[in-house]
Amino acid sequence: MKFRDLGLQYHHLRSEIDSSIARVLNNGVFIGGEPVQNLENELSEYVGVEHCITCANGTDALKLALMAWDIGPGDAVFVPDFTFFSSGEVVSAVGATPVFVDVDSTTFNISPSCLNYAISYVLSNTELKPRAVITVDLFGLPADYQQIRTICDKCDLLLLEDAAQSFGGAIGDRKTCSFGDISTTSFFPAKPLGCYGDGGAVFTDNKEWASLIRSYAVHGKGSMKYDNIRIGMNSRLDSIQAAILSVKLAAFVDYELSAVNEIACRYTELSKEHGIEKLGIELPVVPEGYMSSWAQYTLKLPNEIDRERFREGLNELAIPTMVYYPKPMHEQRAFKITGFILPTACTVADELCASVLSLPMSPYLTDENLHDVINSLLRVGHNLNM
Ligand SMILES: *Cc1c(COP(=O)(O)O)cnc(C)c1O
Numbered sequence: 001m002k003f004r005d006l007g008l009q010y011h012h013l014r015s016e017i018d019s020s021i022a023r024v025l026n027n028g029v030f031i032g033g034e035p036v037q038n039l040e041n042e043l044s045e046y047v048g049v050e051h052c053i054t055c056a057n058g059t060d061a062l063k064l065a066l067m068a069w070d071i072g073p074g075d076a077v078f079v080p081d082f083t084f085f086s087s088g089e090v091v092s093a094v095g096a097t098p099v100f101v102d103v104d105s106t107t108f109n110i111s112p113s114c115l116n117y118a119i120s121y122v123l124s125n126t127e128l129k130p131r132a133v134i135t136v137d138l139f140g141l142p143a144d145y146q147q148i149r150t151i152c153d154k155c156d157l158l159l160l161e162d163a164a165q166s167f168g169g170a171i172g173d174r175k176t177c178s179f180g181d182i183s184t185t186s187f188f189p190a191k192p193l194g195c196y197g198d199g200g201a202v203f204t205d206n207k208e209w210a211s212l213i214r215s216y217a218v219h220g221k222g223s224m225k226y227d228n229i230r231i232g233m234n235s236r237l238d239s240i241q242a243a244i245l246s247v248k249l250a251a252f253v254d255y256e257l258s259a260v261n262e263i264a265c266r267y268t269e270l271s272k273e274h275g276i277e278k279l280g281i282e283l284p285v286v287p288e289g290y291m292s293s294w295a296q297y298t299l300k301l302p303n304e305i306d307r308e309r310f311r312e313g314l315n316e317l318a319i320p321t322m323v324y325y326p327k328p329m330h331e332q333r334a335f336k337i338t339g340f341i342l343p344t345a346c347t348v349a350d351e352l353c354a355s356v357l358s359l360p361m362s363p364y365l366t367d368e369n370l371h372d373v374i375n376s377l378l379r380v381g382h383n384l385n386m
Contacts, residue, residue: 013226038242062087063233077098109243121343276378284297
């Protein structure tokens with residue numbers, strides 16, 4: 001079993017993907033063109049947002065949003081302490097200061113009450129101007145947008161949704177990539193909707209920001225390519241990647257998203273049947289009305305268990321696992337150099353970094369695979385006297 005078997009998906013979609021790539025090769029247009037235009041239309045329609053601008057990766061997508069808002073030195077941006085490095089990296093990259101905020105212990109997403117406290121802390125203890133909140137829909141589960149949006153409105157903060165892991169997730173009938181003033185995603189191969197290289201996208205209903213982002217993504221272009229009116233970057237999605245993504249998006253909407261949700265349910269069902277929770281292991285929780293796109297199925301191991309020994313045990317039974325993430329943002333050395341604010345200790349993030357374990361996950365796992373994982377968890381648990 002692989003942790004995320006991308007080969008299986010290719011096997012399913014092979015003829016369509018191959019002919020889609022061949023069309024691009026025959027057309028000889030490798031940057032922009034119809035495949036990119038078509039994909040942007042398909043994505044914005046699926047998500048339900050007016051503008052979609054594809055770019056080179058999910059990190060650039062976040063950075064482009066901050067550039068469009070002119071966020072930079074002297075500005076504070078609130079970021080969950082438990083996330084992939086990019087969510088905080090982009091804040092420092094534009095010269096602003098990240099403020100790390102603790103997360104909720106059941107959803108793993110930014111805690112609204114900690115966010116409230118962090119905002120007042122910055123206002124009373126620093127010279128920084130609070131400008132934006134970056135929410136992360138961690139492991140595929142949307143953040144608590146009802147509460148976060150209220151806080152942003154009250155405090156006049158822009159909301160940037162980092163939906164790199166949550167494409168396809170939803171709250172009610174509203175999809176991820178639509179909750180932010182600007183929202184972004186990543187098409188890194190292992191994400192819920194991945195391409196065969198790097199890729200990303202920015203979503204917004206705001207026309208002005210959309211055209212600023214289109215400009216920043218292509219060297220700050222003005223009316224045409226060789227008229228440069230601002231310092232930008234070169235961040236585009238290749239035509240080949242766009243052609244691949246159109247095929248994959250259709251499969252994602254058609255059956256992958258529901259398949260991965262069924263697999264998550266089955267993991268939970270089998271875990272309960274086999275008493276996994278009696279080992280002190282906690283299963284992921286999806287709040288009422290929320291839908292995850294299950295970038296990861298992540299367990300919390302009991303504190304007293306040696307996670308590395310547990311992983312080794314599973315590895316010996318051919319079950320690959322990953323630790324997302326071993327280190328909270330506030331402990332990353334890079335931020336110690338560039339500066340950050342930590343209004344309170346992030347005890348939940350610290351605890352999660354020490355206890356999380358992600359299991360193999362993909363829409364193509366079989367029931368046999370799932371039994372195999374659950375039986376191996378039990379065996380290793382018993383061997384370690386859990
Ligand atoms: C993957 C990821 C990113 C960055 O995406 P890339 O396409 O790899 O640049 C940003 N934020 C989160 C939460 C991610 O998981």
